[in-house]
Amino acid sequence: MSWAAFVRTAAPWLLLSACRGSCNSETAAAGTATVVDATRDAFSLPAPSLTSEHHAAFFVGNSLFNRSWVAAPASVDSRDGLGPLFNARSCSGCHFKDGRSRPPEAGEPMRTMLLRVSIPGSGPHGAPLPEPTYGDQIQGNANPGVPAEGDVIVRYTPIAGAFADGQPYELTKPEYRIERPGYGALRATLLMSARVAPAIIGLGLLEAVPEQALREREDPDDANQDGVSGRANVVWDVRRGAEALGRFGWKAEQPTVEQQSAVAFLNDLGVTSALFPDEGCTLAQLRCREQPNGGSPELSDALLGDVVLYARVLGVPARRRVADAAVRAGQTSFERAGCSACHTPTLRTGASPAIPEFANQEIHPYTDLLLHDLGEGLSDGRPTFRADGREWRTAPLWGMGLVRTVNEHTRLLHDGRARDASEAILWHDGEARKARDAFVHMSRAERQALFAFLDSL
């Protein structure tokens, strides 16, 4: 029995004694990949079920995830290759403590989230068409001698509303503008989509859910007439050179943890890899194209492999207070309101060739990984493969109650506009309108119970 295995077994045992077995599996959010920790390290621990080789590789990947990259050439050549254009110097710059990032304070430039940009139309395989001069996203940082692309500034407009019981609420709708554009005016038809960095727990488990199991949940024509349709995104798998089901990213635009990681290295850090060997400089960005690189590619296959392993095997924290009356009541409300139609409580992993330790686990991610129309209020108007502007991938809810502890904020949704769970629910529309309306009609006590449930995740 290893220390890590103890950390796993200790929790179910606790709950067995606390609630007679029935809440055992509910506490174990992610099967044998559940970790019992509610401190600032809650998102940063290896799944306890890892083999000792994977356990060792986890720590190596962690060091790569945390470390800052520098511009080439540098004396430490294993970590040169940053830029020429970039958003952050390290993965942990946005995924701090492997958690979720937040929008900037009013008037401050974006640092830990980013703005995707494109123009109408679609590129090969249905990807968004990059803005011709600026590319796929605004990178506010650049190496010496290269103009940065500009500062993204967010401004919020308040929207007043009220719950059915009369209690008022206020939402804040973001608008983005790009100040000091480094390469001239952007296209007038520019499409923008702001994205915070999500927590990266349990990704290997989500990757191991069989495609068939996700497909079975699709209901594109709403045949069962529950108002919820749901469909898979179909995206381009660069390694296989084929279409594949999208699982990761706010619009399910990436098929694998590997591709998601390699794309982030390229676009967010300016670090090339075998999957994406060319720097993200557009034809118009001459100074960017003239810069020395840190090797071809800058991130070796071995190092990419270590980071991908790390991102796959971060454990998921056990739920807290599952036996509390409020939490139980909130869980019932969550289901009755219809939230669980998309925020699916339970999935099962399949064979899991990448991480055999994750095979055949019952997991509780509270997502179906499918796209759902969330209405005009959340629309970014920016089609991404099969996802239209209004469609978003159901965000996993596991770990959400610990973001406050780990990242010291409670911002939610793809652009972090919601300041807490209540606002996030209130933004839901489209397929989620019925669930949102149910929430609006809850009593104050019912709403508090619902938040207690969400906090227990």
Added chain:
Amino acid sequence: MTLAAALLSGCGRGSSKLAPERTAAFLVTYADIAGAAYGAALSDARALSKSIDGFVREPSAEHLRSARAAWISARRSYMQTEAYRFYGGPIDAVELLVNTWPVDENFLESEDGRSGIVVDERIFPEISARALASSNLKEGETSVSTGYHAIEFLLWGRDRSVTGPGDRSYHDYDSAPHAQRRGEYLRAAAALLVENLATVDAQWRGEYRAAFLARPADRALALVVKGLGSLSGGELLGERLIVAYETRSQENEHSCFSDNTHEDLRLNAIGIQNVCLGRYADVVRGVGLSELVRGVDPALASELEQDVAGGVAAMAAIPAPFDQAILGADSSPGRLAIQRAIQVLRQEADAFAKVAGKLNLRLDPATDRAP
């Protein structure tokens, strides 16, 4: 029988016959050690701060030597306190400001001297303890601007030597560019370290100590063992040994500027042993974790003592400097010693898991978190 099987069959629960007075005495000893160890760390940090003030006021080779010696001495006491991390205790509230590593030295001062907090008056107009605290980790987990390792960089500089540590000149604090800001930075970082350790020390002498001792004994014990196991089987084994061993990279060395890593490791192991034996230097003599275990399972108690002593010995056997020990063939003496330490720590961490099972300890994520 595995721990899981023991727990599920119920024999784990039945065999837990801890005498309440003995357990209480252990917990008091544990809190006493915390008070003494953090007290020493605080007093050594104050001495470091004082020495740094003297050096910055009057930079000289001799004063730089004294400041470095004060840093090494401050590490001797602080490293023994790390057994008290990882369960949301007082240190965990400030640890990111105290001992974060590895430091991306470019965040403080780039190699070409053109960017970083020390030189960039535009982005970092103010150098103060407050300003350093608010820039800490702003660009990721290695953009460290505070704590022991930022101070270490300011005292030693980059280590490019194969035989010794970094050799920053004291002229960096009188005639070199940005000397004044560098000096202000060093003083502010030392003052902030003192301030943070003072809060931890105060907690373990007052409020937190009382709250800790008021917890149900098994809940307090669970924290103790979680702290020990996490240091041993996570931080030390994984972050401080495996990463450096696998990558052979100095950037993954704990105290990479001063070449003090071998001592850091050894003193961490001693910190673990202090709790197991219920003693701290010649200041505390009480009931140790192994004595507590002995009342339930004498064989396991002996195993624990052996494994923990083995940890100290294995760490002490790693040759200095650590940045050279990780290089070369796997059969080199340095890499063999580190490989051996990795094995020993795995065994030590597993011993803590056995103790947790034998004492029927359970982690409750709802309450075992920051107070």
